[in-house]
Amino acid sequence: MSKVSLNVIALEAGVSKTTASMVLNGKGDQHKINAATQERVKTIAQKLNYRPNQLARSFSQGKTMTIGLIVPNIADSYYSSIALYLEQKLAKSSYQLIIGSTHEDPQKEKDLLLSFIDRRTDGILIASTQKNKTDIEQVQKGGTPVLLFDRHYPNSSLPYVIVDNYHGIKILVDHLFKQGKRAIGYVGLDLDLDAIHERQRGYRENYCDRFNMQTDYIRLINYDNYAQECSIAVKELISQRVSAIIFETHYLTLHGIKALTEEHVRYPEQVCIASYGDHEVFSIFSPYITALEQPARLIAEECAAKILDMIDTKSIHQSVEIKLKPQLIIRNS
Amino acid sequence: MSKVSLNVIALEAGVSKTTASMVLNGKGDQHKINAATQERVKTIAQKLNYRPNQLARSFSQGKTMTIGLIVPNIADSYYSSIALYLEQKLAKSSYQLIIGSTHEDPQKEKDLLLSFIDRRTDGILIASTQKNKTDIEQVQKGGTPVLLFDRHYPNSSLPYVIVDNYHGIKILVDHLFKQGKRAIGYVGLDLDLDAIHERQRGYRENYCDRFNMQTDYIRLINYDNYAQECSIAVKELISQRVSAIIFETHYLTLHGIKALTEEHVRYPEQVCIASYGDHEVFSIFSPYITALEQPARLIAEECAAKILDMIDTKSIHQSVEIKLKPQLIIRNS
DNA sequence: CTGAAAGCGCTTACAG
DNA sequence: CTGAAAGCGCTTACAG
Numbered sequence: 152m153s154k155v156s157l158n159v160i161a162l163e164a165g166v167s168k169t170t171a172s173m174v175l176n177g178k179g180d181q182h183k184i185n186a187a188t189q190e191r192v193k194t195i196a197q198k199l200n201y202r203p204n205q206l207a208r209s210f211s212q213g214k215t216m217t218i219g220l221i222v223p224n225i226a227d228s229y230y231s232s233i234a235l236y237l238e239q240k241l242a243k244s245s246y247q248l249i250i251g252s253t254h255e256d257p258q259k260e261k262d263l264l265l266s267f268i269d270r271r272t273d274g275i276l277i278a279s280t281q282k283n284k285t286d287i288e289q290v291q292k293g294g295t296p297v298l299l300f301d302r303h304y305p306n307s308s309l310p311y312v313i314v315d316n317y318h319g320i321k322i323l324v325d326h327l328f329k330q331g332k333r334a335i336g337y338v339g340l341d342l343d344l345d346a347i348h349e350r351q352r353g354y355r356e357n358y359c360d361r362f363n364m365q366t367d368y369i370r371l372i373n374y375d376n377y378a379q380e381c382s383i384a385v386k387e388l389i390s391q392r393v394s395a396i397i398f399e400t401h402y403l404t405l406h407g408i409k410a411l412t413e414e415h416v417r418y419p420e421q422v423c424i425a426s427y428g429d430h431e432v433f434s435i436f437s438p439y440i441t442a443l444e445q446p447a448r449l450i451a452e453e454c455a456a457k458i459l460d461m462i463d464t465k466s467i468h469q470s471v472e473i474k475l476k477p478q479l480i481i482r483n484s
Numbered sequence: 485m486s487k488v489s490l491n492v493i494a495l496e497a498g499v500s501k502t503t504a505s506m507v508l509n510g511k512g513d514q515h516k517i518n519a520a521t522q523e524r525v526k527t528i529a530q531k532l533n534y535r536p537n538q539l540a541r542s543f544s545q546g547k548t549m550t551i552g553l554i555v556p557n558i559a560d561s562y563y564s565s566i567a568l569y570l571e572q573k574l575a576k577s578s579y580q581l582i583i584g585s586t587h588e589d590p591q592k593e594k595d596l597l598l599s600f601i602d603r604r605t606d607g608i609l610i611a612s613t614q615k616n617k618t619d620i621e622q623v624q625k626g627g628t629p630v631l632l633f634d635r636h637y638p639n640s641s642l643p644y645v646i647v648d649n650y651h652g653i654k655i656l657v658d659h660l661f662k663q664g665k666r667a668i669g670y671v672g673l674d675l676d677l678d679a680i681h682e683r684q685r686g687y688r689e690n691y692c693d694r695f696n697m698q699t700d701y702i703r704l705i706n707y708d709n710y711a712q713e714c715s716i717a718v719k720e721l722i723s724q725r726v727s728a729i730i731f732e733t734h735y736l737t738l739h740g741i742k743a744l745t746e747e748h749v750r751y752p753e754q755v756c757i758a759s760y761g762d763h764e765v766f767s768i769f770s771p772y773i774t775a776l777e778q779p780a781r782l783i784a785e786e787c788a789a790k791i792l793d794m795i796d797t798k799s800i801h802q803s804v805e806i807k808l809k810p811q812l813i814i815r816n817s
Numbered sequence: 818c819t820g821a822a823a824g825c826g827c828t829t830a831c832a833g
Numbered sequence: 834c835t836g837a838a839a840g841c842g843c844t845t846a847c848a849g
Contacts, residue, residue: 154626156842167820172844183818205602207842210543211825217582217603224568231564235557235585242584247599249550249582251575252568266580269538270550293487405768412770435738436769437745489826500836505828516834540826544841 155199163199164192171196175203209271218246218458219267221260221277225252228430229401229447230278233300236451237276244459246273255342255374257282264290274458278302281344284309291468296461298471300454302346310461310471312453316346316427319443319477320353323397323425326441326479332395332423334368336388338381338407339399341371350399350427368393378406385410394422401428404440424484427477439482446475488532496532497525504529508536542604551579551791552600554593554610558585561763562734562780563611566633569784570609577792579606588675588707590615597623607791611635614677617642624801629794631804633787635679643794643804645786649679649760652776652810653686656730656758659774659812665728665756667701669721671714671740672732674704683732683760701726711739718743727755734761737773757817760810772815779808 161171166188173182174192195201209215218241222230238248249272251263257280264286267275275290278301287309291297303311327335337354340347351369359366368388372380385407388396398404404426411418418424419438426433426442433440457471494504499521506515507525528534542548551574555563571581582605584596590613597619600608608623611634620642624630636644660668670687673680684702692699701724703717718740721729731737737759744751751757752771759766759775766773790804 154842157844158842168843169820169822169845170818173819176844185818188818202598202602204604204842206539206543206548206604207825208844210539210827210841211843211845213825215539225558225571226561226564226568228559228561228564231559231561231567234564234583235559238558238583238585242595245599247582247584247603249580250567250571251580252571265535266578269535270580271537271539405765409768412768432738432765432769435742435745436765487826490828491826501827502829502836502838503834506835509828518834521834537826540841541828543825543843544827544829546841 154204155201157201157203160192160196160199160201163195164188166192175201213271215271215273216246217270217272218248219263219270219272219275219277220248220250221253221263221267221275221279222250223253223255223278223280225250227402229428229445232447233451233454236448237455240452240455241459246459253280255280261286268293268295273462274298276300276454276458279304294467296458296467296469298454298458298461300450302344305345308468308470310457310469312450312457312471312473312475313346314445314450314477315474316349317353317356319427320350320397321357322477322479323427323443324354324357326481327395327397327423327425328362330395330423333362333364334391334393334395335364336368336370336391336393336396337399338370338372338384338388338396338403340374340377340403342374347399354397367391377403381406382410382413386414389414389416389422395425396422397425397427399427401426401430401433401442404428404433404442405430408440419484429480434482438484440484441482442480443477444480445477449475487537488534490534490536493525493529493532493534496528497521499525508534546604548604548606549579550603550605551581552596552603552605552608552610553581553583554586554596554600554608554612555583556586556588556611556613558583560735562761562778565780566784566787569781570788573785573788574792579792586613588613594619601626601628606795607631609633609787609791612637627800629791629800629802631787631791631794633783635677638678641801641803643790643802645783645790645804645806645808646679647778647783647810648807649682650686650689652760653683653730654690655810655812656760656776657687657690659814660728660730660756660758661695663728663756666695666697667724667726667728668697669701669703669724669726669729670732671703671705671717671721671729671736673707673710673736675707680732687730700724710736714739715743715746719747722747722749722755728758729755730758730760732760734759734763734766734775737761737766737775738763741773752817762813767815771817773817774815775813776810777813778810782808 157168161168171192174189179189253260260280260283274296276298284304299311303313370384398407429442429444433442461469490501494501504525507522512522586593593613593616607629609631617637632642632644636646705713731740762775762777766775794802
């Protein structure tokens, strides 16, 4: 490596490492270091192209300027957008993002959590599988700020930033109802996640219960085999003569569309489509798909702000309970 | 934090830190540490739930078990897939991925490079803006293994893993020609990237030159405003009565489709579409789009294998020149 | 205004 | 078979 260290700067400038360190960290004035001395140190550092070893600094200060991000799948457009916005926000405060995908595997999540802790990330952002409540609480107790997003643990004091899933589905149901649709199918995931439960509750209460409608229009499918099962579910609903279908996630919508196309069912003529979760292609392929937009940018910004605040103020147990409103984007479907 | 350190393990077990360290790193046998002693140390470590401070270890060893990934945009499905596969591969060797997006901004790329170096990532993978050749070479000279992917610097000895862009376009042209298409338009980016140049050369040589065809069917648009300009380009080509259009990237294809739809031009009936770069939705919305698949998984696996090899063998200047073949996926467009 | 020294928690030659 | 000690490159109370 042969990197120049603080020591050579100090030697070269004829000062102590202490002085050099202070000056280069902008604490020169604070410590009333001679202006001339400061100048000398800075010049030499510049000339030698000195770059402090962040690793050493982190180790010494116990601060890595690093934030861990755990998501179900970084290749999912929703999570990769969030990662993008997070990175942009955090970069402004010189934090770097470390990323890991769980694929909904609790064990993988645990491993990532441990790895991040071992590396002393200053904070952890996590869209959890929701199977590791105690582990996450443990992390928090260990002194690392943790902020849940997208999915939270209802019976826990863990801070979170989520979207109002229940309300989101209500918006979708209301919209379809207003369009005169009465037989509204629902394709969702058989996953034990709060966000998912909330969406399904939204459908049951705002559709089945409120309007006293059929409850056998609901199909919950397996996450691990969703492409195929989604197709089956859609075909079943079609044979039940639904006039509209709500899809619980953007990728279910995508596969639902594929199924409809294969069956030569036209939307919105024969069946309306509404997607919980938007996707860039929904306004590219005609007919454009009506969708509920999850505010990825907003979520990322809230998360960045909150986690930085928790880190700065060392208020690990800060009570953060943010529920963002999703927004309906009415298109043609 | 109040974490248990090596020291407390050593104290508790009545051995030195040296011994404890060796045992816990699996070097007990190698150093012929008493089996009983080993057992004792391990038991105590387990009981106290000891987790070595990776930061301290990294600092001491000069190895962070971290790899930096620099891409133009992590929200791009192509790069996020690569990130996913990379993470999976690297996790097997206990490496973690740190991610940064450049948005094609050379300055941002430089900043990321410096930040990664300062943090002592063990290696750097980069799909470069191709405006920082000397900086990247500098990194390499500094002793950090660097591996370019997706985009490489033609006149440099920097190792790379790329796709054969020239050949890819040739495949597309040949395919369209075989379909009887003669007036083939091309919508590309006005970016100074080798990969881009190669694609355009592929079009010029295999279409314009080889068949002695028109050269004014080519449109190069601005990256910063591609959505709008792509639409204009497509409309122009349509008015020039092309019978097919090749799009240089998957997102150009997407926006091209949008433009066609707006103009009520039907594909493939009125104009055929071929995309350099596949996208999951190309086989979801009918008509399905014929595309050239960039082997994201393969690229990621090659990159992971090579960079780990460079790290392990400390052969920074290893000559890696891998050119993968893209694959045509014929669909309906 | 500036410096000597301890400390962050590991690893690793070296010695016996 | 095991340990004392140095070292990785910083920061920071403390002293003067």
